Amino acid sequence: MTVAVLWFRKSLRLHDNGALTWACSSDEVDSILPIFIFDEEELRGEGGGLGFNRLNFISQSLRDLDNRLSDNLGLRLRIFSGNYLEVLGNIRQHLEGEKICLAYEYCSEPRLRNSEVTLEDWSRISDDFRTKSFPARHTLLDIEEVVGSKEFKKPKSMKDMEIIFRRHLDVNSLGFYDVGDPLPVPNSSKSMNTVNLSGSVMEISDLESSIMRIYPGREDDVQYFTGGETEALERLREKVTDRVQFVNDFRKPKTVSTNSKDDPREPSTTGLSPYLSSGCLSARMLWRECEKSYLTGSHTKPPESLHGQMMFREMFYLLSRTVENWDSDVGNESCIEVEWDEFDREKITAWETGNTGYPYIDAMMRQLDKTGWMHHLGRHAVSCFLTRGQLWQNWTHGRDVFERKLLDSDWALNNGNWLWLAGVAPFSMPYYRIYNPCPDSKSSLNVETVNADFIRYWVPELRSFPSKYIFEPHLAPASVQRTSNCIIGEDYPLPIVDRKLSRKENLIRFKSSIQT
């Protein structure tokens, strides 16, 4: 009798799940025990744990996963909290006398790889404990295969990525890289393992109530994105499958149009990133869905296309796997040394809470806090503002805020994007390209813009402000401030820094950092 302990880590889904498919179809497996383990750190709340939105999203994803396991396969998900090895050791004890095979998805993050070494040791010691890992379908490429190949060189640009894709993937007759078919949701008559895990298991409802305990006062927040595979597949259909023209025309935005005009919470892009990072949606499922659209006619190409966006994602996965200290500003070959100012709590807090006095920045940061999401160009603007643009603070402080709050935050990508936007990496854009925190030149001509409404929604103090002054309300005459019911300096903060002056000074400082 072998029990397949099916460890859900990065893929909170039934489709395209190698470990699940194996457990359902293997002759050696008699019963299945699906598990998920929270790291205690993640449930620590404001003291360094995951933010409310992320936690809630994961919790919703787990509830959906449990429902789908139950509906499709008659299985139930068991949720734990604690150190991986302790939890797994505990499960192992409870299953004493049975043959165990731990089936899991391989993860390239160092934090997660460490536990694997010990697991391998366990399986060497005992015949009753085996592990079976599956190549991550979190990415299109098999990261281990690519970084292990003789020709591998760390990619620095899209050109390099084209070479890597060509080397490791076949091109099909239609000219697309063949990423392989996503695995279907498996069928199974395997039974649920009924071992009594005596109290160490968390029910989903326990998890939900502990989230509310960790973040009191947020129970009435309506989450804009709902976690889960069901929701992911629904959004995929709505935003990709059913929008052929949008997919075929997709290119990097030339102007900053952040969110949909009808709903300032709805992204103008696909909004699928939270589902990719939590593994509610498989990357190659998305890739294939884009491909279907491309078959209907002319379409954009990498790097601008949606396929191109996904190739960047692969680049950061490859780099994060091979660059030592990827998440650090020291000992990281992808990070030049810059003498950032000392940690400035006032500046960081103003930035994090959306009180810098620059409404565009503040709107973005408040949207992040409320919804867990921000448009990618907004991310550029706020991270540039915090680092080389205006506030001259170390990028790792901003990285930490994104890590806690962004629904789609992902260790490889979050660090990669900060390295890039702080201008410290070899793959960064030229450092003298600094984003304007007040980007809409039209507003000075008193033209209504999507961004003005976006700001009014997220910074309600400025609800009645005319578009002409909405990017820099402190420049509005006192009479305008009075009629708009918002006195700058009282009802909404004055700018935390002079944006033009700090830009100029920081440009000089950055230049000298490069030359030393």
Added chain:
DNA sequence: GGATCCGTTGTAGCT
């Protein structure tokens, strides 16, 4: 081997 080009997405000011 020196010149030139490029880097997924710049800004400000002028006409």
Added chain:
DNA sequence: AAGCTACAACGGATC
């Protein structure tokens, strides 16, 4: 009102 130009000017790849 869109489009041009000047700005600033790195490092690596390529020719």
